[in-house]
Amino acid sequence: MRKFLLAASVVAMAAMVAPATAQELTYFGAEVAGNKEGTIPPYTGGLPKDLNPPGFKPNSGRWVDPFADEKPLYSITAQNVAQYADKLSELQKELLKRYPTYRLDIYPTHRTANFSKFQREAMARNATASRLAKDGNAVEGATGCIPFPIPKNGKEVAWNHQLRNQGSYGQDYQFTNWYVDANGKKINGVVSNQLSRIACMNEKGGPDFLKEDGHVVQSVINNIFPPRVAGDGTLFVDFIDMEANPRRAWSYSASTRRIRLAPDLAYDTPVASVGGVYTYDDAQIIFGKLDRFDYKLIGKKEMFIPYSNYKALFSPAEPILGAKHANPDFLRWELHRVYVVEATLKPGFRHVYSKRIFYFDEDKTGAAMSDAFDSAGKLFRGTTLLTAQLWDLEAQHSFDWISYDLSTGLYCLSGHQGDGKGFFAKPEGFPNSQFTPDALVARSGR
Helix, strand or coil, X not given: CHHHECCHHHHHHHHHHCHHHCCCEECCCCECCCCCXXXXXXXXXXXXXXXXXXXXXXXXXXXXXXXXXXXXCEEECCCCHHHHHHHCCHHHHHHHHHCCCCCEEECCCCCCCCCCHHHHHHHHHHHHHCEEECCCCEEECCCCCCCCCCCCCHHHHHHHHHCXXXXXCEEEEEEEEEEECCCCCEXXXXXXXXXXXXXXXXXXXXXXXXXXXXXXXXXXXXXXXXXXXXXXXXXXXXXXXXXXXXXEEEEEECCCCEEXXXXXXXXXXXXXXXXXXXXXXXXXXXXXXXXXXXXXXXXXXXXEEECCCHHHHCCCCHXXXXXXXXXXXXXXXXXXXXXXXXXXXXXXXXXXXXEEEEEEECCCCCEEEEEEECCCCCEEEEEEEEEEEEHHHCEEEEEEEEEXXXXXXXXXXXXXXXXXXXXXXXXXXXXXXXXXXXXXXXXXCC
């Protein structure tokens, strides 16, 4: 059992920071104990690496649902929402209010998170070695993933999400962005191939990678559909020091055969391939520099969040997309403890949101949901991130999300991999030559 507990000295440090955490903690800082009602079980190590559920084919790019035989315990609908309102995000309550066909199917809670030995050792070091710098826009002293297993403030929680355990040092997959307009029409906004290199993943690409060039992520995206954007591409590079090295982004236009810097691919620029339903810094809940908002850690509470969504992640998109909202039959919700962080727009800064509320799973340490409010303080948009434990990789899948724009009635399913070849982990990563502006041209085929 000790293999998934933080060292006693680290727990003692946690107690000095916040007495409420003076208890047994996992190596990623979550409470080992379940809740008193028994609706959240104790942590016992997560899904084992050698799990082999029926139908699973290793290296196929797809994972099957190990809980496929489970039935919902109950459903939350407009008729009983008041009973569960304190455990729902503002977005979920609004969707239940607006759409009689919307519901949340609540399943038994499973604490599936598991990490490699390398990552466990890295998090044990990070608990005392990692620190924020440059007003929270840089992280120093971190190795592996999850720099702050015992977060003391909102920005540390947000950085845990950006440096979460995502699956492999190298990633190769195809994704689609779909959106549904106010009339219920399904629109395939883009199909793209993506290669990514994650700085904090494993012993082959962990601390040395961070030390050498300081990247958090490098991603090269090449569009293959629709025809008007086929061959176009985008390159993103984010750094562990976002103050000294802000995001670098380039775009390639196949029609003009020109590469240009793309500084607008950040913050509240709307994403065209989903009808502007979300902004660039909404992608995967939080994406990019944290400098425009003040992040306050409100505390921890029990909430219903999307969990173990194997069915949605690895199914084709069209049956998931309903006329007004995602099809509830494809979504699994569980009760978990989450960190709640409130981000308020700083005076003198511009953004379409005045406030955002984020909900971060205590086990996987990544964001699960967000609510976003307009300048008048009215609920404007919201996002749910679909996640699943990739047991053989000892990591989580967390690149697929559903966003709603309540002002227009549009919603989207973004980063979806169920239509494509699947998700492939490349532990050896990719060479630097794949992540240069010139590589956009070579990969485009045009």
